[in-house]
Amino acid sequence: MDFDLMLRVYPFFLEAAWVTIELSVLTTILGLSCGALGAAARLSRHWYLRALGAAYVSVIRGTPALIQLFILYFGGPQIGIQLDAFEAGVIGLGVNIGAYMTETMRGAIIAVDRGQTEAARTLGLSRFEAFHKVTLPQAFRLMIRPLGVNINALIKGTALVAAIAVVELTYTAQRYIGSTYKPFEMFLLSGLLYMIIIYSVGRGIAWLDRKARIT
Amino acid sequence: MSETQNFVEVRNAQKQYGALEVLKDISLTVERGQIVAIIGPSGSGKSTLLRAINDLDPLTGGEVWLDGIQVNKQLPHRQYEKHINAMRQQIGMVFQHFNLFPHLTVRGNVTMAPKLLKGITAEEADALAEEQLAHVGLSDRIDYYPSQLSGGQKQRVAIARALAMKPKLMLFDEATSALDPELVEEVNLVMKKLAEEHMTMIIVTHEMDFAASVCDRVLFMDQGVVVEEGPPEVIFKAPNEERTREFLRKHLAGGK
Numbered sequence: 001m002d003f004d005l006m007l008r009v010y011p012f013f014l015e016a017a018w019v020t021i022e023l024s025v026l027t028t029i030l031g032l033s034c035g036a037l038g039a040a041a042r043l044s045r046h047w048y049l050r051a052l053g054a055a056y057v058s059v060i061r062g063t064p065a066l067i068q069l070f071i072l073y074f075g076g077p078q079i080g081i082q083l084d085a086f087e088a089g090v091i092g093l094g095v096n097i098g099a100y101m102t103e104t105m106r107g108a109i110i111a112v113d114r115g116q117t118e119a120a121r122t123l124g125l126s127r128f129e130a131f132h133k134v135t136l137p138q139a140f141r142l143m144i145r146p147l148g149v150n151i152n153a154l155i156k157g158t159a160l161v162a163a164i165a166v167v168e169l170t171y172t173a174q175r176y177i178g179s180t181y182k183p184f185e186m187f188l189l190s191g192l193l194y195m196i197i198i199y200s201v202g203r204g205i206a207w208l209d210r211k212a213r214i215t
Numbered sequence: 216m217s218e219t220q221n222f223v224e225v226r227n228a229q230k231q232y233g234a235l236e237v238l239k240d241i242s243l244t245v246e247r248g249q250i251v252a253i254i255g256p257s258g259s260g261k262s263t264l265l266r267a268i269n270d271l272d273p274l275t276g277g278e279v280w281l282d283g284i285q286v287n288k289q290l291p292h293r294q295y296e297k298h299i300n301a302m303r304q305q306i307g308m309v310f311q312h313f314n315l316f317p318h319l320t321v322r323g324n325v326t327m328a329p330k331l332l333k334g335i336t337a338e339e340a341d342a343l344a345e346e347q348l349a350h351v352g353l354s355d356r357i358d359y360y361p362s363q364l365s366g367g368q369k370q371r372v373a374i375a376r377a378l379a380m381k382p383k384l385m386l387f388d389e390a391t392s393a394l395d396p397e398l399v400e401e402v403n404l405v406m407k408k409l410a411e412e413h414m415t416m417i418i419v420t421h422e423m424d425f426a427a428s429v430c431d432r433v434l435f436m437d438q439g440v441v442v443e444e445g446p447p448e449v450i451f452k453a454p455n456e457e458r459t460r461e462f463l464r465k466h467l468a469g470g471k
């Protein structure tokens with residue numbers, strides 16, 4: 001194994017790791033927003049919103065994320081959507097993970113005992129107040145861990161944007177392989193940095209989950 | 216429709232789930248300060264009737280009135296929501312499984328609705344929590360979470376939570392059925408205390424002794440109809456209907 005080479009290129013990989021982190025953070029924010037909207041739609045009193053939410057989830061989950069990314073990035077310009085690779089990556093991955101987060105959030109909300117809403121409504125709270133003050137705080141607790149699983153998948157999923165030439169960890173490894181012919185070292189370096197990111201995020205989620213439990 | 220004389224009045228209540236008729240033309244009146252027990256076999260529609268009174272399970276026919284106002288008024292959706300929320304503030308309800316809010320302390324459980332709906336200050340809320348918890352004998356548990364309480368304590372907190380809204384009427388749906396036998400009495404004592412304070416109450420119960428000791432009137436339901444009603448002395452000692460006698464034979468069997 002060529003440690004010298006690894007030490008030499010490692011600063012460039014750190015830069016790439018930073019891009020992966022940026023992608024992950026923005027994708028998480030977009031994914032959580034899509035998830036919240038999706039869950040709200042799926043639990044709506046209006047059938048057309050429920051249908052819309054269900055369609056979103058089944059279309060996104062029924063097709064490969066890579067294809068979605070390609071449609072957006074390569075197909076987009078044909079229908080007037082011009083995005084640079086990074087933007088397409090964030091939007092494509094965010095909308096994708098949002099569908100999974102929709103199901104996570106919806107699951108957490110419906111897992112809260114119906115008696116809770118009944119008790120709140122009985123006291124005179126409106127539907128919204130009961131949701132906001134009683135159901136949602138309990139659902140938040142239930143969704144932290146499964147959302148953590150979604151975020152874990154999302155971080156790993158950022159590797160896909162290498163295919164549209166976003167200079168993140170996976171793309172950077174491929175690029176240095178082209179000049180060094182050392183795939184083992186280069187992918188190892190990327191993998192190690194992914195692991196550090198994922199491990200840290202995992203710890204953060206576990207901490208949040210513990211904290212939410214006590215209070 | 217004319218206004219009613221009675222404090223609580225259920226007129227010709229009907230409830231259907233698809234083809235299943237759960238309530239068949241039930242009428243019921245309760246005067247202010249009266250305590251009415253509803254007894255009857257499982258599936259006879261007791262909970263459905265009780266939950267129709269605060270419109271938790273809306274009737275498919277008939278009317279519910281409280282203190283001169285129709286609870287289940289026909290109104291456009293938005294107006295109806297406002298109306299029913301206002302009505303429900305006046306109707307306390309206690310459930311078999313407590314349904315305390317697990318993410319809030321005892322204090323939070325008791326004060327959430329008054330703070331939100333009556334705009335009381337933090338100090339007023341604290342005073343209210345202390346008052347209501349003293350009333351059910353749980354002053355020392357004010358900063359506990361529901362998970363740290365026994366079943367009997369949970370149910371007493373649930374009663375305090377309902378009372379904190381200063382309701383005109385209290386509904387109890389088998390408030391002691393989920394409790395270990397040794398915890399039943401502490402909840403019954405709180406209910407007796409309410410009776411002494413002349414709270415109007417409708418109590419669905421399987422505990423005949425308790426019903427006999429606190430209620431002014433007992434309603435025996437079976438298969439969605441009121442088979443018989445009257446003072447506890449009559450219903451428990453000398454019922455007129457064979458169905459009532461049969462039910463009581465089963466439920467008082469082995470006992471007195």
Ligand SMILES: Nc1ncnc2c1ncn2[C@@H]1O[C@H](COP(=O)(O)OP(=O)(O)OP(=O)(O)O)[C@@H](O)[C@H]1O
Binds near residue numbers: 232255258261262264
């Ligand atoms: N949501 C529902 N959908 C369909 N049927 C229902 C529903 N809720 C209640 N029922 C039916 O209505 C009937 C009356 O139920 P209800 O809960 O009022 O009985 P109950 O007298 O309270 O019985 P228990 O003593 O077991 O609590 C039962 O046959 C029940 O199966």
Ligand SMILES: [Mg+2]
Binds near residue numbers: 263
């Ligand atoms: Mg019942």
